[in-house]
Amino acid sequence: MAEYTLDCLGEACPVPLMKTEKKMAELEIGDVLVVSIDHSCAMKNIPDWARKVGHNVEVEEVDDGEWEIVIEKLK
């Protein structure tokens, strides 16, 4: 049940999504990944992707225009 963080601040789409995909592949089931982003389009496509693949996702706006996506790996 480890928690990992991924800093994607300042990265434009599609970089955050690709980094998240790679990182998620390394995680064990039950681990949680927190992705920090500030590109609005990543706020849409990362949760979309993660939900479709079947993980638990939550998005939090931590500051104006800055978000944290919390993904729990389920499979």
Place this chain on the structure above:
Amino acid sequence: MSEITRSSSPARKPRKKKKNQIPFGLLVLIGIVVVGILLGQKSGSLAMFWVFGCCFGYILQRSRFCFTASLRDPWISGSTAITKAVLIAFAITTIGFTAIKYGTFINSGYIPGQGYIQPVSLLTVIGGLMFGIGMVIAGGCASGTLMRVGEGFTMQMLSLVFFIAGSLWGAHDMGWWTLNFAATAPRIFLPDVFGWIGALVIQLAIIGLLYIAADKFEKKKLGITDEE
């Protein structure tokens, strides 16, 4: 969807209290109206462009609609949600444009906007390829870049500068390209070939097939058997 428990989070930043943005929003809204009225005194169509531009920007930002993502995400993540959204938008505009063009043609005998029909040539392919590479690197197409500059994403302010530079360069060399590649290429207006109804049906059918293909592609790529 169950809540994710986050008890073990040592690296949490203390949450900053966010500023209330509603006063700023109201100020901007008043500003938009004032500018609209000032433009309206100059010319009615300027005010209309202003209102449409503001609405378009707002919808684009709120909906996270992105033409880049519509063509890029299928290859990166296999998600075609935005691809499908763009196809639906194309279908709606097809109907709308047909209505405008046909309506004007019936009433006044001339078809508006025919000057925008570009010749079918190699230029379209080369330009599309260059634009595609550029928009993926820059993280947004024209509208997306503008929208994110408005959001304050610094990297794309740089994109905007080079986007303008590239457009000017392209416009400068366009004469040579047209002369060498597109001078003899045909300009095809579908209703001339298939008739008004035929063109509408064919275009909507192609969009429909693309939609089905996008849907199947996503399910196959992500290995989904049952859509949520």
